[in-house]
Amino acid sequence: MPLDLFGYESCWCASRMATLRTKFTCELVTIWSKKSFAQVTTEIEALLQRYDLAELARLTALGDAAKLAAFVKKTGEPTEFAIFFQLDQGSTQRLAGIPIESRFYLFGNATIAQGLFRYSATAGLGAPVRFCVSQHDGADTRIDIDLPSAFFSQFPELRESNVPAELDARMIALLEKIAG
Amino acid sequence: MSTGLAKQDAIGLGVPVLQAMAEIDCHRCPMNDEDKITRSYAVSQVEFTVGVSYADFTRAFESLLGRMDARALTDLPQMPAEKARAKLQTFVGPLDFSLFQKIDHGAIVASLYGRHAHAMTYVFGNALIAVEMTKHDLRAGLHVPLRLFVAEAGDGHVRVTYDRPSSLIASLGSAEANAVARELDVKVERLLRETVARATAS
Numbered sequence: 001m002p003l004d005l006f007g008y009e010s011c012w013c014a015s016r017m018a019t020l021r022t023k024f025t026c027e028l029v030t031i032w033s034k035k036s037f038a039q040v041t042t043e044i045e046a047l048l049q050r051y052d053l054a055e056l057a058r059l060t061a062l063g064d065a066a067k068l069a070a071f072v073k074k075t076g077e078p079t080e081f082a083i084f085f086q087l088d089q090g091s092t093q094r095l096a097g098i099p100i101e102s103r104f105y106l107f108g109n110a111t112i113a114q115g116l117f118r119y120s121a122t123a124g125l126g127a128p129v130r131f132c133v134s135q136h137d138g139a140d141t142r143i144d145i146d147l148p149s150a151f152f153s154q155f156p157e158l159r160e161s162n163v164p165a166e167l168d169a170r171m172i173a174l175l176e177k178i179a180g
Numbered sequence: 181m182s183t184g185l186a187k188q189d190a191i192g193l194g195v196p197v198l199q200a201m202a203e204i205d206c207h208r209c210p211m212n213d214e215d216k217i218t219r220s221y222a223v224s225q226v227e228f229t230v231g232v233s234y235a236d237f238t239r240a241f242e243s244l245l246g247r248m249d250a251r252a253l254t255d256l257p258q259m260p261a262e263k264a265r266a267k268l269q270t271f272v273g274p275l276d277f278s279l280f281q282k283i284d285h286g287a288i289v290a291s292l293y294g295r296h297a298h299a300m301t302y303v304f305g306n307a308l309i310a311v312e313m314t315k316h317d318l319r320a321g322l323h324v325p326l327r328l329f330v331a332e333a334g335d336g337h338v339r340v341t342y343d344r345p346s347s348l349i350a351s352l353g354s355a356e357a358n359a360v361a362r363e364l365d366v367k368v369e370r371l372l373r374e375t376v377a378r379a380t381a382s
Contacts, residue, residue, distance in 0.1 A: 019228040027353065028219045028319070053283075063320050068291050085281040085291060085303060089321050091256040092307045095264050096315040104321055106281070106303065117289055117299075122227070122341050124301045125329035126287040132322040144322045147218065154225045154343075175333035179215065 012146040027150035029172060031086040031143040033179035037135035040143070043178045044133070048073050048107060050083045056110070072110045079174060083107050084128045099137035106130050107171075115163035129171060143175050219349030224344040232333040232379040234298040237340075240378035241330070245304055246271045248278035253307070268307050271363060275371045277304050280325045281329060286332070298332035307362060313357040320357055323348040326368065340372065 033040055052075075059068045069098050075082045089102040110129030116123035131145035146166035225376045230237070248271045256264040279302065286299035303323030313320040326345060333339040345368060350363035 019226065020372070022225040022227070024223055024225065025220050026223045026351075028322070030217045030219070030319075032215045033216075041199070051280075057287065063291050063294075065292050065294070068288070078314060084283060087250050087280065087325065088253050089307075089310065091253045091264075092268070092311045093314060094257055095261050096311050097312075098315045100314070100318060102314065102318060102321045104202065104325070106283075110293065112275040113285070114289065114292060117285065121285075121297070121299050121331045124283075124299050124327055124331070124345070125327055125341050127285070127301070128283070130322060130327075132319070134318040134321060136318070142318070144319050146322070148219075154223065154228065 001063050022154055022155040025150065026153075027147040029145050029147050031145075031172075031175055031179045033141045033143065035134060035141055035179065036142050037103075040141050040178060041103050044105070045083070045086075047079060047174075047178065048081055048083050049077070050086075051075055051110075053084070069111060076109050079113065079170075080109050081107050081171070081174065082109070082152075089132075090104065100134060102132060102134040104130065104132045109166075112163060112166075115161055115166075116152065116158060119161045120157040123152060123155055123158060126151045129167060131171075141179075143174065143179055145171070147172070219351065222347065223351075224347035225341065226344055227339065227341040229333050229337050229339045230376055230379075231337050232376060233336050234330070234338050236379040236382045237338045238300060238330055240382065241302070241371075241375045242279060242282075243285065244273050244275050244374060245279040246273035247275050248280045248307070250280065265308060272308075275374060276306050276309070276367055277371055278306060279304050279361055282369050302328045302330065304328065309367075311356075312360045316354040316357040317352040319352055320349055320354075326364075334342065342368070344349060 035043075053070065059071055062068075076129040082123075083105055085106040087104045089104055090100055093100040093102055113123075113127040116127055126146075126148070129145070129148055129151075131143055132142065133143050135141040148171060149164035152164040158164060195254065206292065225331055233241075251270070256267070259267065281303040283301040283303075284299075285301060286297040289297040289299070303325050304327075310324040312322070313324065323345065326342065328342040330338065331339050331341075345364040348360040349357050350359075
């Protein structure tokens with residue numbers, strides 16, 4: 001009997017499921033900053049607007065491409081990127097008695113992302129791009145981000161797209177500028 | 181669950197292999213060797229296609245997730261630890277996961293290009309499990325909450341893609357965080373198995 005997704009010799013789905021495992025090499029970029037966690041996150045949130053996801057959903061439901069493109073453009077000002085999601089992880093860290101500040105972000109541009117989807121719908125796994133800002137008490141602040149081109153290398157169909165390299169250049173430069 | 185892991189070992193995705201994959205190539209960036217470091221690490225992506233509809237799969241998946249109120253995290257530092265843990269526990273679903281966010285890529289494609297598409301990125305996880313990894317290495321915070329991508333694959337099938345949590349965390353070189361991440365692998369697999377079962381039954 002064939003193994004299913006998780007290696008079980010069961011029949012509940014074996015005949016209807018195909019699993020593919022791909023190993024790829026990612027690159028974690030860590031940018032250090034002498035600024036405090038509060039300074040770095042404040043600058044990020046001052047520079048990057050936040051997507052109103054309810055409004056994004058409303059506009060996509062309307063199906064008005066021009067209005068949607070205008071919304072994305074406006075929300076992306078001035079960098080073209082905006083925050084889709086952020087999560088404070090420091091408060092849960094302190095539950096474990098760890099003196100850490102940590103904030104996770106998803107950021108990107110809904111229309112630039114289409115340059116990925118043209119080649120591979122599965123690129124949605126990595127779009128928006130995630131990064132994490134953190135600081136141990138008394139230590140330097142760090143920004144961790146997977147290099148977009150390395151992350152998207154797990155989708156060979158994207159080799160023809162110039163968007164991952166564009167994201168590398170623009171996103172890393174943006175975070176370095178904030179850190180500097 | 182341990183049976184599943186043993187069988188994954190047998191087909192080459194088990195713990196010893198993942199640990200071996202986690203050899204890190206760390207180097208200073210030549211552009212600015214004081215402020216930026218890059219590390220290469222191996223990741224294992226899992227992708228499967230299953231014969232259930234996109235609507236049934238996403239409905240079943242979401243039904244198994246609690247809902248995370250990210251704003252509630254700001255109140256946690258003022259609470260006693262046990263009360264804070266109890267509060268976080270209220271956000272998780274029956275299989276220990278919460279939905280943090282979902283991004284409807286399909287709707288954006290359809291709206292901008294008039295092309296029919298069903299595709300969703302889910303951000304999901306469990307803050308109490310996450311802290312068990314991040315307390316050992318801050319960088320784990322880059323990988324949790326987890327992400328999962330679901331797309332319609334035609335003919336009543338969906339394609340599901342995610343990066344195996346243990347392969348993301350293995351790069352950090354923390355035995356303690358690795359152990360938690362391997363448990364997370366099993367929990368994610370259980371969640372997806374139950375999702376498919378529910379979607380099939382609906």
